[in-house]
Amino acid sequence: MTGFVDLYTEGDTVLHRMDPRVKIFAVLMLTLLILMISSLVHLLILLAFIALLVALGRAPFSKVSLALRFVLRVMIMIVILWPIFDPSGTPVLATLGPVRITEPGVMRGITNAVRICCLATVWYVLMFTTPQRDLVRALVKLGVRFDFGLTLSIALRFLPTFSATVESIKDAQRARGMEFDKGSPLRRSRNYISVLIPTIISALRTADTLSLALQSRAYGARRHRTYLRELKMRASDGVALAVVVAAFVMPAVAKFFLKVPV
Amino acid sequence: MDPGIALSLRDVRFRHRNAKGWALDDVSLQVRRGQFVSVLGANGAGKSTLCMLVNGLVPHTVPGDLEGVVEVFGADVAEDSVAKLSSRVGMVFQEPESQLFCMTVEEEVAFGPENLGVPADEIKGRVEWALELVGMAGYNDRSPFSLSGGQKQRVAIAAALSMRPDILVLDEPAYALDPIGRVELYKVLRELKEKHGMTVLLAERDAEEASLYSDHIVLMENGKVAAQGPPKEVLADPERLVSLGISPPQMSEVASLLRSRLRSPDIDFTRVEDAERTIIERVLPAGRGAAR
Amino acid sequence: MSTQAPGRPANDASADEAAPANFVSPSVVALYAVLTALTTAVTMTLAVPFPPTRGFFNLGDSMVFFSALAFGWRAGAICGGVGSAAADVLLGYGYFAPITLISKGTEGFVAGAIGKLRGGRPWARVLGVAAGGACMVTGYFVGETLYYGVGPALAEVPVNIGQAVFGGTIGLAISYVILVVLKEFPRIPSRL
Numbered sequence: 236m237t238g239f240v241d242l243y244t245e246g247d248t249v250l251h252r253m254d255p256r257v258k259i260f261a262v263l264m265l266t267l268l269i270l271m272i273s274s275l276v277h278l279l280i281l282l283a284f285i286a287l288l289v290a291l292g293r294a295p296f297s298k299v300s301l302a303l304r305f306v307l308r309v310m311i312m313i314v315i316l317w318p319i320f321d322p323s324g325t326p327v328l329a330t331l332g333p334v335r336i337t338e339p340g341v342m343r344g345i346t347n348a349v350r351i352c353c354l355a356t357v358w359y360v361l362m363f364t365t366p367q368r369d370l371v372r373a374l375v376k377l378g379v380r381f382d383f384g385l386t387l388s389i390a391l392r393f394l395p396t397f398s399a400t401v402e403s404i405k406d407a408q409r410a411r412g413m414e415f416d417k418g419s420p421l422r423r424s425r426n427y428i429s430v431l432i433p434t435i436i437s438a439l440r441t442a443d444t445l446s447l448a449l450q451s452r453a454y455g456a457r458r459h460r461t462y463l464r465e466l467k468m469r470a471s472d473g474v475a476l477a478v479v480v481a482a483f484v485m486p487a488v489a490k491f492f493l494k495v496p497v
Numbered sequence: 498m499d500p501g502i503a504l505s506l507r508d509v510r511f512r513h514r515n516a517k518g519w520a521l522d523d524v525s526l527q528v529r530r531g532q533f534v535s536v537l538g539a540n541g542a543g544k545s546t547l548c549m550l551v552n553g554l555v556p557h558t559v560p561g562d563l564e565g566v567v568e569v570f571g572a573d574v575a576e577d578s579v580a581k582l583s584s585r586v587g588m589v590f591q592e593p594e595s596q597l598f599c600m601t602v603e604e605e606v607a608f609g610p611e612n613l614g615v616p617a618d619e620i621k622g623r624v625e626w627a628l629e630l631v632g633m634a635g636y637n638d639r640s641p642f643s644l645s646g647g648q649k650q651r652v653a654i655a656a657a658l659s660m661r662p663d664i665l666v667l668d669e670p671a672y673a674l675d676p677i678g679r680v681e682l683y684k685v686l687r688e689l690k691e692k693h694g695m696t697v698l699l700a701e702r703d704a705e706e707a708s709l710y711s712d713h714i715v716l717m718e719n720g721k722v723a724a725q726g727p728p729k730e731v732l733a734d735p736e737r738l739v740s741l742g743i744s745p746p747q748m749s750e751v752a753s754l755l756r757s758r759l760r761s762p763d764i765d766f767t768r769v770e771d772a773e774r775t776i777i778e779r780v781l782p783a784g785r786g787a788a789r
Numbered sequence: 790m791s792t793q794a795p796g797r798p799a800n801d802a803s804a805d806e807a808a809p810a811n812f813v814s815p816s817v818v819a820l821y822a823v824l825t826a827l828t829t830a831v832t833m834t835l836a837v838p839f840p841p842t843r844g845f846f847n848l849g850d851s852m853v854f855f856s857a858l859a860f861g862w863r864a865g866a867i868c869g870g871v872g873s874a875a876a877d878v879l880l881g882y883g884y885f886a887p888i889t890l891i892s893k894g895t896e897g898f899v900a901g902a903i904g905k906l907r908g909g910r911p912w913a914r915v916l917g918v919a920a921g922g923a924c925m926v927t928g929y930f931v932g933e934t935l936y937y938g939v940g941p942a943l944a945e946v947p948v949n950i951g952q953a954v955f956g957g958t959i960g961l962a963i964s965y966v967i968l969v970v971l972k973e974f975p976r977i978p979s980r981l
Contacts, residue, residue: 242881266884302881309937316940347938354936358883367879368600382812387871389598389822390829394879395642396594397830424959427835427848431959432966434831435855438823439967441595443974445819447554448596451588452656453612455812456580463607463620558816558976580809598822 241395242298242362250292250364254472255373261479262361268483269353271490272497275346278353285356294363306355310348317344367391376466382455393441400437404430500571503664503696504528504551509565511546511555520546520561522720528664528713531694533686535707538717539742544700545591547717548668551698552586553579570663584613587657589667593649593674597641602633602652605641609660620659627655630693631685647678651685664696665689671701679706686710708732708746708767716741729765748772755780816978821868824860828852828872833880846948849873850925850956851963853897854918858909858964859971860978862901865921870894885936892928896921896953900960918961922953 245251250258265285272278289299317340324339368388375384405415413426489495504527511521521543528534538544549555553574556563567574569586590596599605606627610620628634631651641649650670657665667686671679683706689695690710701707707714707728714731716723718741724731732738735745735753748767752775756764759779766772812818832849853873857865874890877883904917926949933942971977 242879262883305881309941312941312944313937316944317938320938320940320943344938351936354884355882358878359881361883362879362881366600368604370878371600382810382818386813386818386822386825387875388600389818390825390872390875392598392600392640392642393823393826394830394833395640397826398834401830401834420955424955424962427851428959428962428966430835431831431848431851431855431963435827435963435967436970438827439970439974439977441592442816442819442823443976444590444592444595445598445823446816446976447549447558448588448590448598449815449818450554450558450579451552451583451586451590452609453580453583453660454815454818455810456583456612457614458808458810459614460611460810461614461617461620462611463603463617463624465617578809 241367242302242359243366244293244295244298244363246293246364248291248293248364249471250288250360252471253364253475254466254468255365255369256377256466257468257472257476258361258365259370259373259377261475262357264479264483265357266354268486269350269357271487272350273346274497275342275349277486277497278346278349282349282353282356285353285360288360289356289363292360292364294359298363299359302355302359306352309351309355313348313351314341314344317341317347372464372466381460389445393438396441397434397438400434401430404433501530502527502568503530503532503570504698505566505568506547506550507566509550509563509567511550511564512562513546514560514562516561519720521550524565524717524720524722526715526722526725528696528698530663530696532712533690533697533710534699534713534715535704535711536698536700536715536717537702537704537707537738537741537743538700538723539702541719542717542742543720544702544717545668546720548588548666548698548700550574551664551666552588553577553582554588580612583609584660585663587654587660587662587665589650589653589657589665589670591669591672593646593653594641596653597649597656600640601637602628602639602641602644603637605652606655606659609656613660623659623661624655627658628652630658630688631655632681645678646674647681650674650678650682654682654685664698666698668700669702670699671703671706683710702742703744704732704738704749705744705746708749716743718742728767732767733765814978816976820860820977821864824852824856824864824868825872825875828856828868829876829879832873832876846952846955848956848959849876849893850896850922850952851959852956853893854900854921854957854960855963855967857897857901857921858904858914858917858960859967860901861905862898865897865901866894867897869897885932888928888932888936892925892932895928896925899924914961914964918957922950922957925953926950 269278269281272281318336319334321340321343322335322337324337327335327337328341329336371384371388371391375381408426408429409415413429415423415426486497490497506524506526509521509524510519512519524547536544536547546555549559550567551569551574555561556575557579563575569582574582597605599608603624606624607620610623615623625634628636631654633648633651633655641652644652671682674682686697686699687710690697699707711728713725714728715725716731723741732746732749735750738745746767748769751772752764752766755775756762764775766775828849831852832847835848836846853865853869856868870890870893873893874886877886877889900917900921902917903920904914906913926946929949930942930946933945
């Protein structure tokens, strides 16, 4: 359960080569589309399309199964609990005291579980195929201030460092006989505090050097800084953009203007 | 102003805000263009403060009272901003992990020139040049997190060099490194000195490498300059170095031993080849003489 | 091996021409980046198993509370919110990140704002943590209801309360210890 995973996997697929701005936009559009669709059949079609994207991105099996484990847990929870709290409609399938399970309730539960599955997998596709630095770079190009983007990218850079610090301190404490999975809540909190404090101190030390290093490398020297790498939109990115916009606009028009159920 | 002088400190004193003692006390020294100068001293001798004085972190970011004059290529440090000085003074810190803050080696090396507004094509050339120089070519897309300590420090050097500084300041860069990391690092520093004529100010507590590369050595103790001069003179007395908290170079320890054993005060060397010649010429005949 | 450096345009002159950028100060960038990374790292790596359901708490909230109590509401809101949302994105639940951003950001904001009342007296801090935790639990309940329905959202409420209590206790304790340590870092801006 512990341990640091980076979902991104190196590759040279269509999805890897796509402009990260286009990918972020596409994921946002698809998210809206998934939230808009209410028909189970349409959601399943969409899910098949997203599964195709996962295959296109050539995500390794280990990471896909990690993702599926999380999604399945949430899906099961929704399928079981949704009907209990949504007793509207007929026919009634079962009655248990005050709880009434109806067929439409069950169907809505399943639909929602599939919707969550779609939502989660769309984001997994993005994370499987986009390195973190491209996500930050895209955000800056989309208008996030450079210093805010820099702060975020520094945070992501030190994420594995601090995760490793946490793990190594935890191991050291464990070697001294400290148990993290047993004991009263108070005792456990004390044990976790003994891990967090050295981690925080080492992190603050890092912050101290970091601020000196930033200044030594001319941070903020000029209002207009240049960039070694710029993001470039290519024809294929334009096509992807068009497809995504069409995929969103057509059902939206059908639903809100033509009143066709989707 | 003499254009040959890279760095000049005259009667410099510095006290950290809220501190009682002087971190630097009456320090005067000069670094000429192209010189390799080492500052040796124990923890707390004032080496870091001295290093940070050169690019203006002291007194601009690290607050305190500064007296005396610090000039970097004729410009008064107290009057320039760190951002402005940073294009002339390259800085490498002790901690390998926390001074690299970008997601890839390439971004790390490009960060400085980007901030200075250097055009992208030019940055590309500088990145390749700097990485090649420190022996890290081809590591462009690696995360700094995945590198060894020695590699990290060399990337830090490249990140300073890409701003094309006139002087490189290194604050105990080998402190956290293993022996292999040290060797790799000093190989780069030697190349910078010999092939590129870079002006270098190096803080160290181990005199071994400093004895080989330095043109001038400054010994520091409690913020004061204990001695300065050419390496041969300054490093001649290993016991004095130990008393200052500095690890003496092995060769000067050998020389000192021979001086007292052979009772000949003229014996002096810092390089292995000289030691070998001295031993062949003076120790071996003496030994044969005794046996005869 | 090229020994010749590529031609150098005048750094020196160009630094004069252009005015310095009005960026956030480097010490703030460094501190916020580190607090954000700590929040994300702890959220992703420190999970506490708890017996009743064999589920997991994560200790991310302790870092949100710590940031808020030690460095003020701004740090609490930004580092807590962004750090926790980043953990969601990196773990692949990006669709949930906006809800986390708002819930944990509010948690940090409220804890920091209330926690500093009367110069950060102990009661103010406890109150801040309690109020912040309540905001987080409410925020997640609303968000989960939107995504998962009332049932699963209700089922998560006790877990989130446990997480807030556990994280709050630890965050409070740490904020006191670190305040003592902070004196050794004169360059870290405390209480922004």
